[in-house]
Amino acid sequence: MTVRESTSSTRERIKTVALELFTEQGYEKTSLREIAERLDVTKAALYYHFKSKDEIVNSFVEDRLDQLDDLVAWAKAQPATLTTRRSIIGRYADTMCAGQHSSVMRFFEQNQTALRSLTAGQRIRERMLQLADLLCGDDSSPEAQLRATLALFSVHSSWFGVRAPGLTDQERRGVALKVADELITAIGPPTTDDPR
């Protein structure tokens, strides 16, 4: 896909800078003036590309939503086995490697209250809950819910939380999956796994 130079590049630059500032300082605290200054344009120029502050958020959240929808759809079509749960986490970790997706999820985690009143935030939250439910399978006990939540958080935390500068994406993925695997393996006594 070739890039229409003058028209589209500014829009992308706005998205990138906004995502960065929203994550570092918070959505509410970051003003459009600040974003504009960083790009050496005026506030009004931003309003040519986006009709509101919310819409800037929507612009970089939508790609992530599509990806999550794909994963949820795939997971729903699988049998509720341990193997499936492992694959869900593995695929979820894979999605974090590509493009800005890990940055978007970091923004999501750092702006939970701000995103509560934004549709973009509600939609991401909804998908995460769906994934957690799918990781629970038939077991809806508090313990299973907790394990599922922590398994997903394990992936995020290995990306955002672990202080180890030289770690590659593959290594982060490996650590996240090792710990997540322990958590989800213990889910699901109600149905014995891998019924034959």
Place this chain on the structure above:
Amino acid sequence: MTVRESTSSTRERIKTVALELFTEQGYEKTSLREIAERLDVTKAALYYHFKSKDEIVNSFVEDRLDQLDDLVAWAKAQPATLTTRRSIIGRYADTMCAGQHSSVMRFFEQNQTALRSLTAGQRIRERMLQLADLLCGDDSSPEAQLRATLALFSVHSSWFGVRAPGLTDQERRGVALKVADELITAIGPPTTDDPR
């Protein structure tokens, strides 16, 4: 401790309402006007009790800080064994039951970016990192860091995340500790545990 009626009760009411609104809507999005309206007083009355918006946060964060400091100090005086790690998590879970401490931690999690520029937030964050380090003992590998982080998050998540209305504090504590125990048991191959 008796309550000096007219003088101190308004201050406490401000703290309670502010903590509630800051958590529900976010720190930045909640204005002093809104807090004042909810209490049927004027904004100026708030400024009699607190000299700034930040200071309202400090007022309910300080109690929590003292409690965390106690726990960190106790943990540092213990040997770096698995038994100690278990006790740290157990005591940490205990602190969540008393008073507004779980509410304060929920506020902390929901307002990470806002709290980054507030000293109150930086100090809580620092204590959480200390606890995570203590849970790691001699093992500073990425995997140990991740396990420690998730163990602490297990306690938070059982309080804030698990959807089970009828669950008592004791039951939440039980679930959190069961999962957290699995996580921290696997930390620390470098030093064999419980050396005799």
Place this chain on the structure above:
DNA sequence: GTCTATAAGCCGATAGAC
């Protein structure tokens, strides 16, 4: 301790020239 009134400033968003 609580009030009214107001200062001073930043915000998101819009209008219209170029």
Place this chain on the structure above:
DNA sequence: GTCTATCGGCTTATAGAC
């Protein structure tokens, strides 16, 4: 596509009466 100029509104915070 980007600009200048501006609007209306809301914010934190203060001054001073009661």
